[in-house]
Amino acid sequence: YGLFRAGIRQWLDVLRLDKKIIAASLPSDINAYVSLGYVMPLLDYLRELGRPVEPVLDLLGLDEGDLASQTRMIGLARENAAFELAAAMTADPDIGLHVGERVRLSCLGILGHLLLTCASLEEALVIQKRFGRLTRNIGHLSYAHDVEGYYLALYQPDGSPQRERQQIERLLAGTVALARELAGHHLS
Numbered sequence: 001y002g003l004f005r006a007g008i009r010q011w012l013d014v015l016r017l018d019k020k021i022i023a024a025s026l027p028s029d030i031n032a033y034v035s036l037g038y039v040m041p042l043l044d045y046l047r048e049l050g051r052p053v054e055p056v057l058d059l060l061g062l063d064e065g066d067l068a069s070q071t072r073m074i075g076l077a078r079e080n081a082a083f084e085l086a087a088a089m090t091a092d093p094d095i096g097l098h099v100g101e102r103v104r105l106s107c108l109g110i111l112g113h114l115l116l117t118c119a120s121l122e123e124a125l126v127i128q129k130r131f132g133r134l135t136r137n138i139g140h141l142s143y144a145h146d147v148e149g150y151y152l153a154l155y156q157p158d159g160s161p162q163r164e165r166q167q168i169e170r171l172l173a174g175t176v177a178l179a180r181e182l183a184g185h186h187l188s
Contacts, residue, residue, distance in 0.1 A: 059081055
């Protein structure tokens with residue numbers, strides 16, 4: 001347990017450092033970020049369709065070597081632009097849904113590892129809500145359930161940067177994909 005806590009503290013220190021470095025390079029959107037892990041399924045989708053990923057990487061200011069980072073953050077404006085470019089490259093009006101289907105726990109870095117330690121899907125939803133800021137700082141997800149099922153809502157504070165439809169659909173579809181991965185079976 002002590003090693004686990006020390007690992008999380010070290011990861012958070014690296015995250016703070018990366019945010020400072022990235023903030024310096026993204027003056028227009030330093031206050032809104034998502035983890036590079038959220039962009040990985042977009043690149044995977046482009047590769048599956050046989051499209052080049054280099055234009056998207058160039059737009060994001062990244063190269064292939066940067067993709068291994070578990071702590072790199074991407075400004076929301078750049079992520080929006082990457083989705084717009086990818087949508088144009090694929091002519092896919094539902095690219096957010098298709099990218100969301102490819103989201104896996106491995107995309108979430110340390111948060112994905114935390115989710116793997118959960119004993120139930122409900123516990124995982126609580127952990128995701130509590131530690132979601134490890135992967136993004138815009139909006140928050142809220143969960144509820146009753147006898148008919150679970151409900152998911154995305155809240156964005158007033159005055160926060162607007163997320164485009166593709167990112168919202170990716171987030172919601174990705175959350176369903178993660179729930180299915182954690183549950184070990186298909187959930188409706």
